Amino acid sequence: MPYAITQLCCTDASCVAACPVNCIHPTPDEPDFGTTDMLYVDPRTCIDCGACAEACPVDAVLPVETLTGPLADHPAINAEYFAGTEPAAPAEGSPLFHDWGPVRFDRVLPADFPRLDVAVVGSGPAGMYTVQDLLLHTTARVTLYDRLPVTGGLVRFGVAPDHADTKRIGDSFARYLDHHRLRLRLGTEVGRDVDAGELAARHDAVIYAVGAPTSRTLGVPGEDLAGHLPSTTVVGWYNGHPEIAADAVPLDTERVAAVGTGNVALDIARILAADPDRLAGSAIAPGALERLRASLVREVVLLGRRGPEHAAYTRGELHALLRRDDLEVVVDDHDPRVGEAIDAAAPGEHAALLQGVPRSSEVPAGPRRRVVLRFHAPIEALLGDERVTAVRAGGVDLPAGLVVRAIGHRGRPTAGLPYAEETGTIPHHAGRVDGRPGTYVVGWIKRGPGGGIGRNRRDAAETVASLIEDGKYGVIGARPRRGGLLRRLTSM
Numbered sequence: 001m002p003y004a005i006t007q008l009c010c011t012d013a014s015c016v017a018a019c020p021v022n023c024i025h026p027t028p029d030e031p032d033f034g035t036t037d038m039l040y041v042d043p044r045t046c047i048d049c050g051a052c053a054e055a056c057p058v059d060a061v062l063p064v065e066t067l068t069g070p071l072a073d074h075p076a077i078n079a080e081y082f083a084g085t086e087p088a089a090p091a092e093g094s095p096l097f098h099d100w101g102p103v104r105f106d107r108v109l110p111a112d113f114p115r116l117d118v119a120v121v122g123s124g125p126a127g128m129y130t131v132q133d134l135l136l137h138t139t140a141r142v143t144l145y146d147r148l149p150v151t152g153g154l155v156r157f158g159v160a161p162d163h164a165d166t167k168r169i170g171d172s173f174a175r176y177l178d179h180h181r182l183r184l185r186l187g188t189e190v191g192r193d194v195d196a197g198e199l200a201a202r203h204d205a206v207i208y209a210v211g212a213p214t215s216r217t218l219g220v221p222g223e224d225l226a227g228h229l230p231s232t233t234v235v236g237w238y239n240g241h242p243e244i245a246a247d248a249v250p251l252d253t254e255r256v257a258a259v260g261t262g263n264v265a266l267d268i269a270r271i272l273a274a275d276p277d278r279l280a281g282s283a284i285a286p287g288a289l290e291r292l293r294a295s296l297v298r299e300v301v302l303l304g305r306r307g308p309e310h311a312a313y314t315r316g317e318l319h320a321l322l323r324r325d326d327l328e329v330v331v332d333d334h335d336p337r338v339g340e341a342i343d344a345a346a347p348g349e350h351a352a353l354l355q356g357v358p359r360s361s362e363v364p365a366g367p368r369r370r371v372v373l374r375f376h377a378p379i380e381a382l383l384g385d386e387r388v389t390a391v392r393a394g395g396v397d398l399p400a401g402l403v404v405r406a407i408g409h410r411g412r413p414t415a416g417l418p419y420a421e422e423t424g425t426i427p428h429h430a431g432r433v434d435g436r437p438g439t440y441v442v443g444w445i446k447r448g449p450g451g452g453i454g455r456n457r458r459d460a461a462e463t464v465a466s467l468i469e470d471g472k473y474g475v476i477g478a479r480p481r482r483g484g485l486l487r488r489l490t491s492m
């Protein structure tokens with residue numbers, strides 16, 4: 001019985017190297033890598049050895065026979081990826097092992113490589129993959145800064161609390177926090193407690209992994225009304241973010257409109273519509289759970305600007321939502337283009353994912369809370385006096401007492417560093433910040449707010465490779481050490 005990868009996959013590719021028969025694809029060398037929602041196991045060649053499951057940091061690979069309930073579709077999803085292809089050939093001369101080629105030790109440092117003192121700013125996935133790479137592959141001493149009193153970034157305060165397996169990647173990062181070459185400086189914000197110039201003067205290199213912490217705005221009238229929140233507030237609220245109050249999300253309304261159709265919009269809809277008893281025991285903040293128990297919300301409507309063929313959610317996340325028995329999912333078919341696009345979609349096309357999902361014209365609202373997918377509904381205005389009472393979308397006014405925009409994130413400038421306003425990123429070449437020798441970037445502030453946790457692993461490898469090259473050529477690492485900054489921060 002083969003294994004299959006589930007939607008928890010964060011595409012870090014740890015399993016690819018573990019598989020002895022090359023049956024997990026796309027591999028980092030293949031063109032599809034980075035464009036698919038997840039990786040897939042080819043059931044035709046999997047030998048059921050379980051090595052992938054051991055390697056996976058988020059328990060996303062499971063034996064097919066254990067995949068039931070929301071995960072029951074995944075064997076077919078894995079197999080579908082390989083439809084029409086030949087199984088990847090095992091290496092010549094060995095039926096069971098890759099042809100790894102000649103052994104290459106990319107990260108062997110020359111004997112005269114300087115012992116670097118590196119600051120990493122930000123402890124989300126990008127910062128932690130960077131810390132891991134530096135500690136495992138160099139002799140650097142690392143100081144990890146974060147503005148919050150706890151590490152984790154979006155793994156802790158973004159990933160939905162009912163995605164326990166995904167959050168578990170935080171445990172594998174946490175191993176490095178006790179490393180003898182790592183010092184932690186939590187509650188220290190660059191730009192507030194220390195400036196970029198000061199950090200640069202005190203470390204041989206500084207790597208910024210500060211993410212993209214702000215929500216993009218709608219740019220429509222009524223945006224300032226109470227009852228309109230960015231996804232960052234709602235997501236932070238249910239994850240217990242220390243800067244977001246337990247009463248930050250008003251749930252005294254029957255309908256919530258969530259603007260956007262990405263996985264974050266799906267997370268928000270699922271948490272707000274779930275049976276609270278199913279969330280008890282998850283990582284949800286106790287204050288949020290208490291309020292969800294008293295919530296008046298009956299319906300969460302996801303508003304997509306375009307049709308179902310352009311919906312931004314991934315297949316795995318949608319499938320998991322559709323299989324929930326504590327909530328109902330319906331497609332709003334008031335616009336005839338929606339039903340037409342779904343019915344006309346060929347198998348494998350994005351709109352085809354909604355074939356078989358009940359349509360709003362066919363099913364009256366029942367006793368369960370429901371999530372409604374409404375397409376061709378571009379936002380035109382938020383309506384209300386002081387607090388939002390309705391959203392105008394696609395020419396229709398839809399009553400809603402809470403509107404959450406989940407249309408993507410944006411970076412923000414860090415004083416003392418360059419910033420590209422158009423992309424919301426720090427301009428760089430292979431992780432080296434333009435015009436700032438010894439300063440580097442990684443993660444969402446480097447490449448923009450897209451891609452899952454695992455994507456940051458390769459990104460960190462690129463940035464650390466640039467830093468090592470700069471160390472080899474003497475661009476960094478020749479400065480006298482002074483302890484003033486750390487003494488000052490420690491005494492704050």
Ligand SMILES: Cc1cc2nc3c(=O)[nH]c(=O)nc-3n(C[C@H](O)[C@H](O)[C@H](O)COP(=O)(O)OP(=O)(O)OC[C@H]3O[C@@H](n4cnc5c(N)ncnc54)[C@H](O)[C@@H]3O)c2cc1C
Nearest residue numbers: 010122124125126147153154158190210211443444452453
């Ligand atoms: C709501 C949400 C849910 C997600 N769910 C998933 C999922 O289920 N699976 C998945 O694979 N991917 C998921 N992702 C994507 C994933 O979280 C990102 O790929 C990843 O977090 C980006 O990493 P990062 O380190 O660049 O940023 P972040 O995780 O945002 O980390 C940035 C860190 O920098 C710190 N920081 C910021 N500014 C400063 C400063 N000036 N000084 C000091 N510290 C600072 C912050 O406190 C934070 O700890 C999700 C994203 C979001 C928004």
Ligand code: SF4
Nearest residue numbers: 019046047049050052
């Ligand atoms: S069970 Fe073994 S053969 Fe199958 S995908 Fe995992 S590592 Fe590869």
Ligand code: SF4
Nearest residue numbers: 009010012013015056
């Ligand atoms: S999370 Fe990583 S190790 Fe796990 S299945 Fe996905 S790519 Fe493989």
